[in-house]
Amino acid sequence: MPFLRAEPSAAGLAAVERAVRETDLKARGAATQRCEQRLSALLDRPAAVLMVQSCTAALELSAMLLGVGPGDEVIMPSFGFASAANAFVLRGATPVFADIAPGTLNLDPAAVRAALTPQTRAILVVHYAGVAADMEALLRIAAEAGVPLVEDAAQGIGAAYRGRPLGTLGALGAISFDATKNLTAGSGGALIINDPVLAQDAETLRDYGTDRARFARGEVARYRWVLAGKNAAMNELAAAYLAPQLDDLQAITAGRRRTWDRYHAAFAGLERDGLAARPLVPAECASNAHIYALVLNSAAERTRVLAALREDGVEATFHYVPLHSAPAGEQFGRADGPLPQTTDLSARLLRLPLWNDMPDADVAHVIDAVEHRVREHATPGAP
Numbered sequence: 001m002p003f004l005r006a007e008p009s010a011a012g013l014a015a016v017e018r019a020v021r022e023t024d025l026k027a028r029g030a031a032t033q034r035c036e037q038r039l040s041a042l043l044d045r046p047a048a049v050l051m052v053q054s055c056t057a058a059l060e061l062s063a064m065l066l067g068v069g070p071g072d073e074v075i076m077p078s079f080g081f082a083s084a085a086n087a088f089v090l091r092g093a094t095p096v097f098a099d100i101a102p103g104t105l106n107l108d109p110a111a112v113r114a115a116l117t118p119q120t121r122a123i124l125v126v127h128y129a130g131v132a133a134d135m136e137a138l139l140r141i142a143a144e145a146g147v148p149l150v151e152d153a154a155q156g157i158g159a160a161y162r163g164r165p166l167g168t169l170g171a172l173g174a175i176s177f178d179a180t181k182n183l184t185a186g187s188g189g190a191l192i193i194n195d196p197v198l199a200q201d202a203e204t205l206r207d208y209g210t211d212r213a214r215f216a217r218g219e220v221a222r223y224r225w226v227l228a229g230k231n232a233a234m235n236e237l238a239a240a241y242l243a244p245q246l247d248d249l250q251a252i253t254a255g256r257r258r259t260w261d262r263y264h265a266a267f268a269g270l271e272r273d274g275l276a277a278r279p280l281v282p283a284e285c286a287s288n289a290h291i292y293a294l295v296l297n298s299a300a301e302r303t304r305v306l307a308a309l310r311e312d313g314v315e316a317t318f319h320y321v322p323l324h325s326a327p328a329g330e331q332f333g334r335a336d337g338p339l340p341q342t343t344d345l346s347a348r349l350l351r352l353p354l355w356n357d358m359p360d361a362d363v364a365h366v367i368d369a370v371e372h373r374v375r376e377h378a379t380p381g382a383p
């Protein structure tokens with residue numbers, strides 16, 4: 001069974017056909033605007049929502065908006081994706097990698113506090129698996145340090161922290177709609193701007209550095225090149241495919257949650273017997289069930305279980321070679337200490353297949369195989 005299967009969205013296909021037949025497919029057209037309006041409503045109307053080509057593009061625009069440059073440091077987890085680090089490295093800044101906390105695998109606020117220096121210009125938070133980081137503590141640290149907080153909410157659509165949607169808590173948030181996410185445009189993303197001061201420049205940076213959006217609204221007589229920007233707007237075809245899914249967000253999230261809940265209930269026995277740790281969703285977090293991952297007792301055990309599951313036809317996988325230990329991380333970044341949790345937990349993590357409306361029989365097959373293979377290869381201990 002695959003790790004991921006993307007069932008085609010019938011409404012999405014119809015919308016793509018309509019877009020091709022009825023519009024001129026210009027960027028920032030009807031479909032993109034529809035996505036922006038729907039996403040803005042889902043996110044409780046932040047200062048601005050811009051559909052972009054990817055979450056990576058949203059993170060790059062964030063780094064540009066914050067004016068981060070050479071000599072600046074940005075604190076971020078090493079247990080994360082390359083995009084966040086690239087966004088700041090491409091501006092000449094240095095990622096400073098801080099450790100995570102067990103359970104959620106999100107940034108440990110104490111580690112962030114310890115990593116602050118006079119050069120710190122921003123804090124970047126990843127909400128792993130659609131479960132929020134400890135935002136109360138992290139926002140307090142950012143405020144005390146006088147630096148903005150950027151949310152890498154790539155995995156966060158439909159998830160919330162104390163009732164507030166992920167991506168809307170920091171100065172800026174970045175969401176992904178790539179092919180692996182709960183909602184997909186094939187490739188796509190959104191930049192969420194929560195600090196109104198940044199909203200106009202964000203729009204300009206997305207549109208080749210021109211004030212074309214203001215021109216389109218009749219606010220200026222001609223559009224001109226005003227900032228060093230990018231062509232980062234979402235493709236209209238991608239936006240057309242995505243828009244109906246935004247309407248279905250609740251149902252899609254509920255479908256994933258059913259699978260997530262079944263896994264969680266089924267693996268309680270493994271946890272009770274000290275063979276695996278299940279993911280933690282703190283009470284203040286509403287998860288979107290993006291990922292289900294167990295933490296096994298050792299790296300060797302994970303290697304054996306992964307291979308055994310493959311024999312059973314189950315494509316489980318690992319997640320994130322820590323950025324600080326990857327070649328580009330060593331070249332461009334700096335680890336704030338040895339990051340023991342990141343190193344240890346990333347070596348033991350086992351991600352299970354999970355997709356929207358995964359059939360019951362597939363879920364049952366994964367549960368049986370994991371239960372059997374973990375017990376077969378595990379050595380009891382406190383995970």
Ligand SMILES: Cc1ncc(COP(=O)(O)O)c(C=O)c1O
Nearest residue numbers: 054055056081083154176178189
């Ligand atoms: C945490 C995280 N950040 C960034 C990205 C990059 O998103 P995109 O592929 O939309 O650029 C991903 C996933 O692809 C991710 O999981």
